[in-house]
Amino acid sequence: MSSLPGATVRCPYCGERIELLVDIAAGAEHADAQEYVEDCPVCCRPIAVGVAVDDGGFRVAARADHEA
Template structure:
């Protein structure tokens, strides 16, 4: 079963707060997703340990 949680982040480009879905069934992930407001690419680095989800977003990749 796919597990997802919602996280609010600030776009590193435009500063808008957007809600993203994180798949917490995968322990380590790195991927790029476009901002829902300004459409610029955001790099996501996700680490999942138990119930803890560490999320870092970057624009300079």
């Protein structure tokens, strides 16, 4: 069982709702923000995931990764 919080986002390619595990502790090292690429488990395309950590929690954004 994971202690990482989850976030539900829509894949920017196929539109499916997917669950991501978010390591909010990693954002603290980078001015409370992080970005990484994770493949969609449905269509296998690369999603650029952005995580912003603030006092009240965190926000997750997913966008198409045109660089990959």
